[in-house]
Amino acid sequence: MDGLIVTALKQIHHPKGDIFHVLKKSEESFDSFGEVYFSNIKKDLIKGWKKHKSMTMNLVVPVGAIRFVFCDRRETSTTKGEFFSTIISPENYCRITVPPNVWTAFQGLREHNLLLNIANMEHDPLEAENIDLENIAYDW
């Protein structure tokens, strides 16, 4: 999907507990730092759809497994009208960098699912739009 970046991340084995890379400021997909927060999502439940007008998100799943679905309705996008879906987890350990104006929804697949978002701006309810799940048809 135009402007969306999936980056495989390193997990460094340590006998007392592994290290999981997330994001370094020197990485190409890093924009700027605004806020970090966690979002939990319960098994089988779906949060979405949400679209950020200004925020770029960096999404990582250190616990559980989460299915992400992105829907591109951007007028000037080369992938307008397309969906992109992927499941990330500690076993498929990636960072998804999501540009502004992409509709996003995500579903918890295990008992405990934890999402980390490193955003390029602080939370601002005025820059996010929410619509009900039924409003964008997708076969979950």
Add this chain to the structure above:
Amino acid sequence: MDGLIVTALKQIHHPKGDIFHVLKKSEESFDSFGEVYFSNIKKDLIKGWKKHKSMTMNLVVPVGAIRFVFCDRRETSTTKGEFFSTIISPENYCRITVPPNVWTAFQGLREHNLLLNIANMEHDPLEAENIDLENIAYDW
């Protein structure tokens, strides 16, 4: 402990899964952004002692419970010679901002313990010192 800041963080209840605040750039204890990574620590095991010469750490525990022990051997510190210990977890949900040159060790207390560090610089093995646990006496 001189320069160490413990900040209580908000957990926002959501029926599909709670939101946990971590760090915003406008917060007083935020310095600058360098790197984010996770460290797992197995039950009963202890990682440490480690001292960063330049790195300021921001430590949060979204899963499990971790006992942190900090030892102050800084020559010019008002708390030189002191220890500070605390247990953080989702039930005692805090961020610990640790200034450079404080010896740090931490112990996993549950089956799965996850530590997030938001550091003000990228990982650099040359700026960290490691010594064996026996080298600073503490009654774990």
